[in-house]
Amino acid sequence: MKDVRTDGQPKRVFIRTYGCQMNVYDSDRMADVLRPLGYALAEAPDQADLVVLNTCHIREHASEKVYSELGRLRDLKTERRAEGRDYTIAVAGCVAQAEGEEILRRQPAVDIVVGPQAYHRLPELLAQVARKSAAAGVGGKRVPGAGVLDTEFPPESKFDHLPSPQGIRAGSAFLSIQEGCDKFCTFCVVPYTRGAEYSRPASAVLAEARQLVAAGALELTVLGQNVNAYHGEGPDGSTWSLARLVRAIGEIPGLARLRYTTSHPRDMDDDLIAAHGDVPQLMPYLHLPVQSGSDRILDAMNRGHGRDLYLRIVERLRNARADLALSSDFIVGFPGESDADFDETMRLIEQVGFASAYAFRYSRRPGTPGAALTDQVPENVKVARLAALQALVGQQARAFNESKAGTTVPVLFAEAGRKPGQIMGKTPWLQSVYAQGDPRLFGRIVDVRLIEGYANSLLGEIVTGDYEVAA
Numbered sequence: 001m002k003d004v005r006t007d008g009q010p011k012r013v014f015i016r017t018y019g020c021q022m023n024v025y026d027s028d029r030m031a032d033v034l035r036p037l038g039y040a041l042a043e044a045p046d047q048a049d050l051v052v053l054n055t056c057h058i059r060e061h062a063s064e065k066v067y068s069e070l071g072r073l074r075d076l077k078t079e080r081r082a083e084g085r086d087y088t089i090a091v092a093g094c095v096a097q098a099e100g101e102e103i104l105r106r107q108p109a110v111d112i113v114v115g116p117q118a119y120h121r122l123p124e125l126l127a128q129v130a131r132k133s134a135a136a137g138v139g140g141k142r143v144p145g146a147g148v149l150d151t152e153f154p155p156e157s158k159f160d161h162l163p164s165p166q167g168i169r170a171g172s173a174f175l176s177i178q179e180g181c182d183k184f185c186t187f188c189v190v191p192y193t194r195g196a197e198y199s200r201p202a203s204a205v206l207a208e209a210r211q212l213v214a215a216g217a218l219e220l221t222v223l224g225q226n227v228n229a230y231h232g233e234g235p236d237g238s239t240w241s242l243a244r245l246v247r248a249i250g251e252i253p254g255l256a257r258l259r260y261t262t263s264h265p266r267d268m269d270d271d272l273i274a275a276h277g278d279v280p281q282l283m284p285y286l287h288l289p290v291q292s293g294s295d296r297i298l299d300a301m302n303r304g305h306g307r308d309l310y311l312r313i314v315e316r317l318r319n320a321r322a323d324l325a326l327s328s329d330f331i332v333g334f335p336g337e338s339d340a341d342f343d344e345t346m347r348l349i350e351q352v353g354f355a356s357a358y359a360f361r362y363s364r365r366p367g368t369p370g371a372a373l374t375d376q377v378p379e380n381v382k383v384a385r386l387a388a389l390q391a392l393v394g395q396q397a398r399a400f401n402e403s404k405a406g407t408t409v410p411v412l413f414a415e416a417g418r419k420p421g422q423i424m425g426k427t428p429w430l431q432s433v434y435a436q437g438d439p440r441l442f443g444r445i446v447d448v449r450l451i452e453g454y455a456n457s458l459l460g461e462i463v464t465g466d467y468e469v470a471a
């Protein structure tokens with residue numbers, strides 16, 4: 001495959017990422033796979049020769065967005081074709097996995113549909129597309145719907161076929177260590193889109209972690225749809241838990257911060273809870289989704305635990321690390337959820353006190369057991385419950401941010417702030433902090449005095465004299 005376009009310009013790829021952090025990781029890996037083919041990154045779809053939509057199927061709204069974006073890309077493709085140039089459209093991620101050929105039927109301008117476990121094969125898929133275009137003649141019309149599809153769960157792991165990760169964004173990197181899910185919560189598509197649970201071998205994870213730290217990562221977030229179910233093969237042949245892996249990653253010299261997400265309450269084992277007390281790199285913030293506070297609903301969701309177990313885990317985590325901040329996901333309006341069930345959720349939120357939380361209206365996903373349940377909750381009830389829940393967690397988030405005002409904390413700066421001269425970074429509790437500062441601090445950890453806490457962020461002041469900026 002040629003490294004440059006026929007007009008001598010480098011080829012460019014634009015990758016749009018929807019959904020969770022695992023998709024963010026995958027998008028970066030796709031860029032790594034495409035780089036040896038000569039693809040540089042484009043800033044926008046109209047500057048690209050290849051566009052990849054890395055999609056999310058978790059809620060109806062998420063997957064519908066993809067089709068409207070594809071409509072716009074089809075128009076761009078038509079314009080390019082009129083200029084005698086090529087434009088390749090690829091759909092990757094969880095919609096690709098779930099809908100497969102249906103995408104090619106609904107939008108024939110799509111050239112490639114590739115699932116989350118198959119994108120290491122993008123070069124072959126692009127070659128197939130090129131062969132089809134050549135067969136149709138230069139600038140010729142391709143037969144509608146003649147796109148190529150790869151939504152297999154190949155026997156080889158994509159991780160064994162991906163090049164080393166390149167480039168660290170502002171001192172922080174994601175690292176996927178576990179994929180897929182065997183839990184089959186009755187609302188969720190992930191077991192179908194990502195496949196069965198798979199843990200990467202510990203040595204591969206450690207090697208990638210060392211590379212990322214050597215490339216400038218001060219913070220690593222290890223990822224998995226069910227990250228604390230990690231059970232990878234250890235270098236000695238034994239099975240490593242997440243706790244064991246976290247302890248090993250914590251020993252990498254130069255790594256200042258370590259996080260893991262997303263966890264399931266059922267897999268919070270004793271050693272992992274203890275690690276929060278004795279691994280200093282492990283940040284005092286944990287996303288531990290509970291979804292509902294009602295035992296009846298948790299049971300119908302097939303979560304495999306009740307509210308008491310969740311509350312007990314929270315208590316034990318806080319005993320291990322007193323300043324641990326918690327966040328959660330909630331679904332309101334799961335089929336059969338009564339006012340009393342919802343009230344139980346609100347009581348649980350009051351009891352725990354979250355630093356942040358994400359709440360969603362239940363979305364009926366085709367093929368999941370929840371979709372077949374008859375007692376669906378009316379949309380207006382879901383809307384009202386969502387508003388009440390968000391108001392409560394909003395108050396808690398604000399109170400949490402306000403409680404940090406007046407303290408001085410290390411902040412990892414990452415990007416420009418909202419106002420001129422401002423930069424934005426994260427506290428150990430994953431709060432966003434805005435401060436006047438130099439962009440040369442991106443990717444650095446600097447002490448910041450927190451002045452005021454708001455609903456979603458804090459205002460801070462860099463403690464001068466405590467840092468140096470390399471010119």
Ligand code: SAH
Pocket residue numbers: 058059187188189190225226262263264289291329330331360361362363364365
């Ligand atoms: N593995 C994680 C969640 C992954 S999906 C866990 O077990 O908690 C991210 C979040 O999307 C979920 O926590 C849930 O709150 C939400 N979600 C998943 N399916 C949904 C659906 N059908 N409707 C609404 N929200 C959903």
Ligand code: SF4
Pocket residue numbers: 181182183184185188189190191225226264
């Ligand atoms: Fe989905 Fe449940 Fe698996 Fe999380 S644990 S990914 S919510 S099936």
Ligand code: F3S
Pocket residue numbers: 018019020021022023055056057058093094189190193194225
């Ligand atoms: Fe969405 Fe797939 Fe992640 S459905 S949330 S992109 S695992």
